Amino acid sequence: MTTQQSKRINTKEKYNRIARWYDLFEFMIELLAFAHWRKHLFKLIKGKEVLEVGVGTGKNLRYYPIDAKVTAIDFSEKMLKYAKQRAAKIGLDANLKNMDVQALQFESNSFPNIIATFVFCSVPDPVIGLKEIKRVSIPNGRLVLLEHVRPKNPWLGKLFDWFNPIAVKRTGVNINRDTAENIRKAGFEIELEKNLLGNVFKLFVARPRRLTKI
16 A cells, blocks of 8 residues: 555545534634635636535535536545535535545546635645646636635744644644645646635635647
């Protein structure tokens, strides 16, 4: 087993273990900030066809239009179980699949809109995951991300670096990633990078980078 495979399995197991309590853990920050930010994501989507990566327990599902064509994935079977229950409760006909963003089982050029919220902090190799998203996005598709990132403040950044190994061991979440740089490395152009709170929580809107003609 490779190191990368081991990381994937460990992260998956952590989310399977906490799935039952996940919404309770995030209840307060969801109430104070996350829910408000989620609502505004869907103003950035054009059309009704969406792929959501890392759907988790399905916290975004209630914000989709009821006639939206939603495909959503998560690599934790137990998290996905709660997402399916949420979709059924609100009457959203979503296609929910157990899948790893680092190895998407979709054809290339399949989706005009792709959303992920607080996902790429826990993907073992975020650039591989983002490259897979680029592959399944149509050439002029739109990627919308809510993420927490390493703060730009030098002292706070060092604090996040120091605490990151503890966060990864306990929860599988990295708190010091340069998500903007990872988006660019994967072949996207960032159209919008908006600070939401403390230069730690950010909204990104990106499109696949166009090839320059010579």
